[in-house]
């Protein structure tokens with residue numbers, strides 16, 4: 656996947672939501688850059704990851720490519736502590752499959768999303784994991800997890816084939 660694929664996967668969930676976003680598990684920032692591209696001038700991203708060296712890479716790269724986006728990188732475990740909102744949206748790309756209870760992470764994070772704000776998830780469309788993707792969340796299972804997290808209006812918004820676990824999809828849900 657390249658930057659165009661990343662942008663294409665999340666575009667429908669991000670456009671029109673508002674400028675301030677929380678990202679869980681930003682890593683080296685593939686989707687952080689896509690988010691910055693879509694938010695445009697005035698975008699603000701608070702990117703959380705427990706891997707400080709991965710966050711250092713996106714902290715160096717993002718201002719070069721999207722100088723009008725404000726990035727705040729926070730080293731933390733998103734199961735324990737989260738930056739407080741309000742946010743217009745929250746993105747979790749390829750990060751929820753590391754937790755055994757994704758609904759509880761989404762529920763806590765969604766508390767910091769404004770009413771009517773968006774929650775965008777990118778995941779492998781599989782229910783059986785492996786050592787690299789231990790707990791994938793299939794597109795079929797995501798609506799129940801979102802409902803358990805108190806979210807509504809789930810829609811699949813993108814999909815790309817993947818040689819690894821078949822496909823990657825994206826979905827958006829709304830904070831009531």
Ligand SMILES: C[S@@+](CC[C@H](N)C(=O)[O-])C[C@H]1O[C@@H](n2cnc3c(N)ncnc32)[C@H](O)[C@@H]1O
Nearest residue numbers: 680681682685704705706732733748749750753
């Ligand atoms: C597969 S990488 C995905 C990175 C990026 N979102 C992407 O799609 O390219 C997963 C990231 O989630 C982070 N992560 C996993 N569990 C986490 C947790 N409990 N708290 C914070 N970060 C976590 C990892 O450190 C890693 O950077």
